[in-house]
Amino acid sequence: MSQQYDLNTKTWDADFVHTIGMYALYDGYIVKVYDLQNQTIWDAETCDMSLCTQVMDDISHRMDTKYPQMNGEFMSKTISIMKDGEVIGTAHISYFGPYFLSADDFQFLYALNTILIGIGLFSLIFSVIVGTILAKRLSSPILNTVTVTKQISDGDYDVRIAEGSNTRELNELIVAVNHLADSLGKQESLRKQLTSDVAHELRTPLTSIGTHIEAMIEGIWEPTNERLQSCHDEILRIGKIIQDLENLAKVESDNLKLDKTQINLTELSEKAVGNFEVGINKKMLNVSISGDSSAIYADQNRISQVLINLVSNAVKYTPENGTIKIHISEDKQFVRLCVSDNGIGIPEDELPYVFERFYRADKSRNRMTGGSGIGLAIVKSIVTAHGGMVEAESHLNEGSSFVIKLPKNKME
Template identity: 40%
Template sequence: MRWSTRLILLVVGMVLLTGIISGGLALHNTTTQFNRYVGQAQEAQALRLAEQLGEYYGESGSFQGVEIILGMPRGGMGRGPMMRGMGGVSFYLSDTAGRVLWHPLAREIGERVSLENEKVKYPVKSKGEAIAYLLPLDIQLWGSRNLESQFTTSVLRSIVWGTALSIFIAVLLGLGLSRALLAPLQNLVRAAREFSQGNLTHRLEVKGNPDFGEVFAAFNNMAENLSRQEKLRRELVADVAHELRTPLTILSGHLESMQEGIEEITPENITSLHDEVLRLRGLVDDLQQLSLAEAKQLPLSKQEVNTVKFAQETLALFEAEAKEKDVEMSLRAENNLPFVYLDKGRIRQVLINLLSNALRYVPRGGRIFVDLKREENQLLIKVSDNGPGIESEDLPYIFDRFYRGDKSRNRMSGGTGLGLAIAKGFVEAHGGTIGVESHAGKGTEFTIRLPLTTG
């Protein structure tokens, strides 16, 4: 069932339900009030007639000729006496023994009724004593239409017609509203179809209803991410192919030269070929580790680690290179830092990637600092330098695979471009985060946050 049909049925159902509930309550309340009004009118009429009859009896000493007050009885089953007010004369008269003295049907006069069984009776008094009773008639006995039935039918008919008219209006409004409300959804469906056909450039215009505006904005953000991911995927395939092609080409060229006798098989040449094999294996290993980290399946071997000693050991790996470049490398740590459970090998590789990048770009005589401190339930590791910094347009992408901010770097001197992506994956595998702040010409600072867990 289409959403437009569902919307119309929903509106009609709500109108119908509202009509039934409100109509039923209105009918019940109106009928109750009507019956109360008729009952009050009947009681007032009875009291007035009882007073007149009492006065008549006091003057005449009997009820002979009472027809001048109550009307002339009719013989047969006609419509009865002339109606007065709401119900006309809707009573009959009996004495205290139950003998009917007056009735709108002549044949009923002289009959007896059981006064004990009559719940409603109005006494006719003379000198303070009851001399007769006025008893209410069932008007239907002589074929008069029941006023309550008439009134109830009239009210019910009005409710039914009102509900039917409301349903008709609801259908018209539902058709109009469905087009207005579902138009944004139809735009969303068309955009989804464009995406399914590979058109990742399609975007929705964010305007109109703010709720749909949020949906459209979220869709456009998703589209931007998908488009970017697709671009990264293509670039990844091209980069991986290039990274693999370079060492394979070198290996193939050297091996062919050795086969043809152009190049001698010497230890130096074998070492060169072995270096290319190691480079290939390193690239494949990096890609495998990165894939495991992104799939949240990276195995971790956590152990309790003294963070200060761990950082000192890692910095020691770069002492010779830093001394050669005349770069100052120092560790600044808070006192009484807690031991942390982490995979030493993974986090050491993260620090190695950050420190090697810093050494690569910090100028001679520069500085590199590693800061350790506790912040609430986290361990903060900051690696900062006073190098050339990173351009603002490159910052959002530096953790992407194969991304290089320095476009002039070649793969021989600049690595594979996987270091920061692997660092991000390893840190997140520990439940932590890694971020970067940098300004061109003012240096760069990477911040790693690791939870202080106990296992």
């Protein structure tokens, strides 16, 4: 507005003031311009009173209809018109306050609200669709896992869940369930083999005893000392099998109690070797014990049983003039005990199963040596109960090594 005033001539450009005033009127503002003598330069009401009335009525109606709670009213404001720091006049402006919206504003808000509602509905529908798809993708493998676990609980250990889920946690669950099925399947196979092996191991001596006694009762055989001794040996064999089963049940029980004291592995190794002195001398075996004289905190009777089982196997399966070595070493945390021999060895593909109960790489050979396949299972259970680990290394016809690692610290 100030640009329409000429400081030199002290006059206003009435046409431009009129144009500005009309634009303001269409926007909802009634403008009156006065000079310094308070003479009217331009007045919207004087210019077009009917248009002013119509504009104000439209604004009032729209605001009362759309925002009745606002309680708006017409108000006026007078401001000075400045040019180059000099007051050249005043402008009196009337408008609907505290604020008002034009028809274009309402149309814009309506369009904006329509767009927002549309976006909201689209987002809701999209979320439902995506949620349904994701829920199906998540629930499908879970339901499949539930079905498979029910089949596993019913004894079907061959069933598996297809892997490949994009969700890491679900994939881990699937792998765990499949691993469980594998483990239970192996345990079931071992259970069946255990039943078969126990039946066979007990049937053979019982049949022999029954045959001998029946023949002696019927007078076919004389009850000589040799035949009675044979029956006695078979009874001892049955007792040995039962004793092995009892030992295995004890060490595999969850409530196995360890009576830990400080023990010396070198001394226990020497005692274990001494138990087999007759067999060692008979086969002229070369047995050596080397390494550190390590002391650990463990159950002496249980660790003695471990050493006896390992030395017993080494003596059984090492040929005449063979070598058995027991080596003990240690670091800051563990004591390492290795029992090795140059005996018949174990096939490489059989090594993962040597610590399973009643597992025997060569059943006929074990029966000839009196083995029942329980000794190494007992070894593993005892070592595990102590918080240690046991490993087997072997090559067929070259020998075997059994390595035990036991913690040195005092574990409860």
